[in-house]
Structures are given as C-alpha cells and as structure tokens.
Amino acid sequence: MLSKLDQQQYTKRMNNRIRKNSVLQSVFFLSALFGLFVLAILIIRVVTQGFGWIDMDFLTGRLSTDPERAGIMGAILGTLWVMIVVIPVTMIVGVGTAIYLELYAKKGKFQASIQTNISNLAGVPSIVYGLLGLTVFVRLMDLGNVVLAGGLTLSLLVLPILIVAAQEAIRAVPSHLAEASYGMGATKWQTIQRVILPAALPSILTGSILSLSRAIGETAPLTVLGIPALLIPFPNGFFDTFTALPMQIYYWTLDSSLVAEYANLAAATIIVLLVLLFVLNSVAIFIRNKFQHRY
Amino acid sequence: MALKKEMQTGNRLRINEMIAENKNKKSMANIMEKIIPAILFILASITILTTLGILYTLLTEAIEFFKRVPIWEFFTTTELKPLSQNPKFGVLPLINGTIISTIIAMLIAGPIGLMSAIYLSEYASDKVRRVLKPLLEVLAGIPTIVYGFFAFTFVTPLIRSVWPEVEATNILSPGIVMGVMIIPMIASLSEDAMNSVPNAMREGSLAMGATKLETTFKVVIPAAFSGIIASFVLGISRAIGETMIVTIASGSSKNFTFDITQSMQTMTAYIVEVSGGEAAAGSTIYYSLYAVALTLFVFTLLMNLLARYVSRKFREEY
Numbered sequence: 001m002l003s004k005l006d007q008q009q010y011t012k013r014m015n016n017r018i019r020k021n022s023v024l025q026s027v028f029f030l031s032a033l034f035g036l037f038v039l040a041i042l043i044i045r046v047v048t049q050g051f052g053w054i055d056m057d058f059l060t061g062r063l064s065t066d067p068e069r070a071g072i073m074g075a076i077l078g079t080l081w082v083m084i085v086v087i088p089v090t091m092i093v094g095v096g097t098a099i100y101l102e103l104y105a106k107k108g109k110f111q112a113s114i115q116t117n118i119s120n121l122a123g124v125p126s127i128v129y130g131l132l133g134l135t136v137f138v139r140l141m142d143l144g145n146v147v148l149a150g151g152l153t154l155s156l157l158v159l160p161i162l163i164v165a166a167q168e169a170i171r172a173v174p175s176h177l178a179e180a181s182y183g184m185g186a187t188k189w190q191t192i193q194r195v196i197l198p199a200a201l202p203s204i205l206t207g208s209i210l211s212l213s214r215a216i217g218e219t220a221p222l223t224v225l226g227i228p229a230l231l232i233p234f235p236n237g238f239f240d241t242f243t244a245l246p247m248q249i250y251y252w253t254l255d256s257s258l259v260a261e262y263a264n265l266a267a268a269t270i271i272v273l274l275v276l277l278f279v280l281n282s283v284a285i286f287i288r289n290k291f292q293h294r295y
Numbered sequence: 296m297a298l299k300k301e302m303q304t305g306n307r308l309r310i311n312e313m314i315a316e317n318k319n320k321k322s323m324a325n326i327m328e329k330i331i332p333a334i335l336f337i338l339a340s341i342t343i344l345t346t347l348g349i350l351y352t353l354l355t356e357a358i359e360f361f362k363r364v365p366i367w368e369f370f371t372t373t374e375l376k377p378l379s380q381n382p383k384f385g386v387l388p389l390i391n392g393t394i395i396s397t398i399i400a401m402l403i404a405g406p407i408g409l410m411s412a413i414y415l416s417e418y419a420s421d422k423v424r425r426v427l428k429p430l431l432e433v434l435a436g437i438p439t440i441v442y443g444f445f446a447f448t449f450v451t452p453l454i455r456s457v458w459p460e461v462e463a464t465n466i467l468s469p470g471i472v473m474g475v476m477i478i479p480m481i482a483s484l485s486e487d488a489m490n491s492v493p494n495a496m497r498e499g500s501l502a503m504g505a506t507k508l509e510t511t512f513k514v515v516i517p518a519a520f521s522g523i524i525a526s527f528v529l530g531i532s533r534a535i536g537e538t539m540i541v542t543i544a545s546g547s548s549k550n551f552t553f554d555i556t557q558s559m560q561t562m563t564a565y566i567v568e569v570s571g572g573e574a575a576a577g578s579t580i581y582y583s584l585y586a587v588a589l590t591l592f593v594f595t596l597l598m599n600l601l602a603r604y605v606s607r608k609f610r611e612e613y
Contacts, residue, residue, distance in 0.1 A: 017508075018506060020506070020508060021506040021507055021508040021509075024508050025414075025418050025508070028410045028411070028413050028417075028418055029414050029418070031407045031410035031414065032410070032414040032419070032427055032431075034407050034478070035407070035431055035434050035475060035478045035482075036430050036431070038475045039430070041449075042442075042449075045445065045449050046441070046445075049448075092338065093338050093341050096334070097335070097338050097339040097341070099335055100335035100336055100338065101339060104332050104335055114339060114342065114343065117342055117346050118342050119603075120596065120599060120600075123529075123532055124536075125536025125537075125538065125563060125591060125595055127536070127538045127563050127566050127567065127591075128349060128588055128592050129349075130566075131352060131353070131570070131585065131588050132345070132348055132349050132352055135352040136348055136352065156345050159341075159342065159345070163342070187324050187325075187327075187328050188328060189324070189327050189331045190324065213436065214436075217436075217437075217438030217441075218438070219438065219439065219538075219539045220439075220542075220563070220567065223538075223542075223567045223571050224566060224567065224570045226570065226571060246438055246440045249441070249444060250440055250539065253443065253444045253543055257463070263444075263448050266444055266448075270440075270441050270444060273438065277436065281436065
C-alpha cells in the first residue's frame with residue numbers, strides 16, 4: 001500500500017514526465033516547421049525582389065549590362081538545349097544500366113561492384129564532375145564549352161539518381177507478369193520490351209524528370225567548364241557556346257555588390273528557374289499518380 | 296473425297312509456310328537475344344568508365360602538381376598564394392574553411408534534422424506527415440545557387456544587422472544556409488531509420504508506463520542509431536562537397552583563420568575560382584585545381600564509405 005506521501009511524490013514525478021514529453025513534443029514540432037519557415041522566407045524574399053522585373057522584355061530579351069534592358073532568353077534557350085542533351089543520354093544509359101543490373105547481370109561480385117560504384121558516384125561532389133567534363137569533354141575531345149559538353153557533364157552527374165530510380169521501378173514489377181510472358185513462349189528481350197518496361201515506365205519517367213530537374217539546377221560543374229555570361233549569340237545547336245539559368249543567377253548575384261539592381265535580376269531569374277522546376281516536378285507527380293500501376 | 300484431300304494438303308502447305316515464317320522470326324528474336332545483353336553491358340559499363348575517368352584525370356594531373364610542389368608542403372603549410380610572384384600552395388586554409396563551414400552546417404542540420412525526424416516518425420499523425428514530408432522535400436529540391444543567393448543577399452545582411460563585426464563575405468552565413476539545405480536529408484534518412492524500428496518495441500516500452508519521449512530516447516533512437524549516424528555522416532559529406540553557397544557568400548580569402556566572421560575559402564570554392572579564372576592549362580595553378588579536387592574527392596569518398604560501414608556494421612536486426 002502506498003502511503004499518502006508516496007502517492008503525492010509519485011503523482012508529482014509522473015506529471016513531470018508527462019510535462020517534459022509535451023514540452024519536447026512542441027520543440028520537435030517547431031524544428032520540423034523550421035525548415036519550412038526558412039523556405040517560406042526564401043520564396044517570399046525572392047518573389048518580392050524579383051517579380052516586378054519579370055515581363056516579356058525580360059523573358060525574351062538579350063543579355064545586357066544595363067539592368068533595365070537585360071533579358072534572359074539566351075539562358076532559357078541554353079537550359080532547354082542542355083535538357084535536350086540530358087534527357088536522351090540519361091534515359092538510354094540509365095534505363096539500359098538498370099535493365100542490365102536487374103535482369104541480366106548474374107548476382108555476384110561484378111554486379112555488386114557496379115552497384116557499389118553507382119552509390120559511390122552518387123556521393124561525388126558535383127564540382128568534381130565539372131573537372132571531369134572540363135578534362136574529357138572540353139579539352140580532350142576538344143568540344144569547347146558548348147551545349148554538348150555541358151549536357152554530357154550534367155548527364156554523368158545525374159545518371160546515378162536515374163539508375164537507382166529505374167532499378168526500383170523494374171524491381172517493383174511483379175514477377176508473375178514476366179512469368180506469364182515466358183509461359184506464352186516469349187523470349188527474355190520480348191518480355192522486357194513488351195511486359196516489364198511498359199509496366200515500369202511511369203516510375204522510370206518520374207525518376208527521369210526528377211533527375212532532369214536536378215541537372216538543370218546545377219551550377220558548380222558549369223562554372224568549372226567555363227560557361228560564360230557574356231553577350232553571346234543564342235545557342236542554335238549542340239556545338240554552340242551557351243549560358244544557362246543557374247549561371248546567369250550566379251553572375252548576377254556575384255556582381256550585385258557592384259550594381260545593386262543585379263540582385264533583382266538574379267531574383268527574377270530564380271523565379272523563372274523555380275517555376276520551371278515546379279512544372280517539371282508537377283508533371284512527375286502527375287505521371288506517378290495517374291499512370292502508376294498498383295499490383 | 297478429293298476435295299477434302301486437297302484442302303488438307305492446302306492447309307498443310309499453309310502451316311508449313313507459317314512454321315517457316317515463325318522460324319525466321321525466331322532467328323531474328325534470337326539475334327536480338329544475343330545483341331541486347333551486349334549493348335546493355337556496354338551501357339552499364341559507362342558508370343564504371345565515369346569512375347575511372349574521375350580517378351584518372353584527378354590522379355594524373357595531381358601527380359603532375361606534386362612533381363612541382365612537394366606533397367608534404369601541400370598538406371602541411373598554411374599559406375596559399377597561387378597568384379603571387381612567389382606562389383605558395385598549402386591546402387590547409389582550404390581544408391580549414393571546408394571543415395569550419397561543415398561544422399556550422401551540421402550544428403544547424405544535425406539537431407534540427409534529427410528533431411524533425413523524431414516528430415515525423417514518433418509524434419506526427421499520418422495526415423500531418425503526409426503534408427510535412429513532401430514540403431520538406433521541396434526544400435531539398437531547391438538548387439544550391441538559390442541558397443547561395445539567399446545567403447549572400449538576405450542572411451548575411453541579417454547577421455550583420457545584429458553582429459556588425461561580421462564581414463560582407465563570411466563563413467558563418469553560408470554555413471547556416473548550408474545547414475538549412477541539409478536538414479531535409481538528415482530528417483528523411485533518420486526518419487527512415489526510426490520507422491524501421493518495429494512497433495512491438497515501442498509498444499513494449501509504452502506498456503511499461505514510459506512516456507513517448509522516454510520511448511523515443513531509450514528505445515527507438517538506440518535501435519535506429521546506426522541509421523541516424525549514417526544520415527549525419529552523409530550530411531557531412533554533402534556539406535564538404537557543397538559549392539555554390541560558399542563560393543558566393545564566403546568570398547575567396549585564403550587566410551588560415553578560425554574567425555567565423557571572416558571570409559574563408561573552401562576546397563570547392565577554390566576550384567570554382569581557379570577554373571573560372573585565368574589559369575592556363577599547364578601552369579602550376581591549373582594543376583593545383585586537380586590536387587585540391589583529389590583531396591576533396593578523398594574526403595567525400597571516405598565519408599560515404601564510413602556511412603555505409605556504420606549502417607551495415609552496427610545495424611540492429613529484428
């Protein structure tokens with residue numbers, strides 16, 4: 001039997017423990033909100049600073065040192081051209097690698113070493129890819145700092161992301177689908193081509209778009225390649241020099257200590273870039289929700 | 296009778312044709328069956344080639360650099376003056392800048408990321424989690440250049456308004472912003488680790504009269520410890536390799552200092568400065584790029600290997 005004193009102490013301690021729990025629960029909740037709070041400040045800040053500068057002239061104009069006349073059409077086109085390189089290269093190499101690893105490679109040391117290698121590549125800083133691109137594409141293959149060199153560098157950078165996503169997509173296709181196809185007399189490649197890939201396609205596309213949006217936001221490798229922000233002509237092909245939206249943001253941010261308006265231009269360009277990323281991600285989410293099969 | 300026989304032979308002919316046709320098709324399919332794995336193998340080897348390419352470029356150019364600058368001088372001296380008359384190449388100021396920015400970032404991202412993970416995994420209702428998690432992922436999807444802009448044009452002036460000694464370019468502001476950028480990574484990896492702790496363990500603890508908080512700290516976190524540590528190590532690796540935020544907001548001072556109000560250069564920022572600048576191919580400063588990049592590569596590789604080792608070695612199996 002507890003004496004009255006004991007019971008009082010017991011209640012007190014219990015209440016303390018409960019109070020501690022609820023206090024820290026709010027602390028945890030606030031930390032979870034902290035990131036969102038900063039995100040909100042960031043977006044509000046960028047929008048208030050840059051939104052007034054976005055108009056047709058800004059979107060379609062050429063680069064200029066005069067903030068009032070500067071436009072980012074060249075950077076938009078550069079980013080689009082890079083996307084045209086990155087999409088097919090990463091899709092073919094990424095999905096091909098994923099099919100090989102999941103469906104062809106014998107489970108063993110070799111397959112495991114490729115797998116380890118891919119996860120190591122995913123951890124290599126993007127700037128190191130820039131040096132690889134500078135040495136191999138710009139110098140060794142003598143492409144110069146053109147769309148193709150930039151696109152290939154960024155492709156290598158995001159490849160690990162897409163490979164892992166495609167592998168997961170292929171793994172998620174239930175084996176009875178493939179078995180039914182084999183049972184009908186289909187060969188392995190026929191099964192892959194007509195059963196497994198179509199079933200995995202929505203997830204692969206989602207992964208592909210997400211890796212693409214990573215690629216077009218990257219700046220560091222491009223700075224290493226020596227992508228200029230000069231008054232160069234618009235890029236018209238894979239072998240033209242180009243600039244891209246993140247590069248434009250970079251230069252304008254750096255120079256904002258010289259010309260204050262450049263900060264506003266950088267903010268306006270950030271809005272354009274974020275809208276582009278938002279559209280891409282929305283498409284990815286739409287594809288995932290609309291077409292993903294549930295087995 | 297005759298008619299029937301004719302029909303049979305006709306049928307047989309057609310069947311023979313079909314069989315022949317099928318055989319033809321089959322041989323096409325057989326050829327594909329042989330070619331496709333070879334093509335896929337070539338595609339898969341591109342990732343290996345990438346690794347070899349990185350190692351080859353970094354090593355050959357770095358070796359060239361170490362022929363000109365002794366390796367011990369590179370790693371032990373604190374003077375970095377690549378452009379002066381009498382150039383000095385000591386990498387310690389860059390390593391120092393990298394470590395300090397990483398520490399600042401982890402002081403933000405570690406606790407806040409872990410506490411977010413605790414909230415999401417242990418306290419949040421399903422509804423709240425389904426809203427919060429994607430929003431946190433948005434934070435991870437923002438390009439680093441945007442964070443750089445934010446650090447330089449917003450966070451630095453904000454810090455300077457309360458702490459005027461802070462310089463216009465300093466390591467503190469990009470460190471903090473980098474921490475914010477890493478929060479979602481640590482939160483989501485730690486949450487995964489905590490989610491994989493079986494509910495039976497929680498229920499056992501709660502049934503003994505422990506509060507949720509006690510359950511979290513005495514049962515869930517110890518059980519998920521390897522995953523949480525791995526998420527921290529990956530966060531560190533991410534901070535070491537982060538480039539644009541520090542390049543923009545921390546300037547290019549190569550002083551060896553521990554004063555966080557000052558500009559410091561990280562390894563990544565040095566690479567941007569030198570490669571974007573006028574370093575002619577073949578000059579010592581050009582080769583120094585690769586020596587620094589090799590150091591950076593080894594740092595991040597070690598961190599990634601460590602993360603994998605920790606999460607494998609110390610995983611508690613249930």
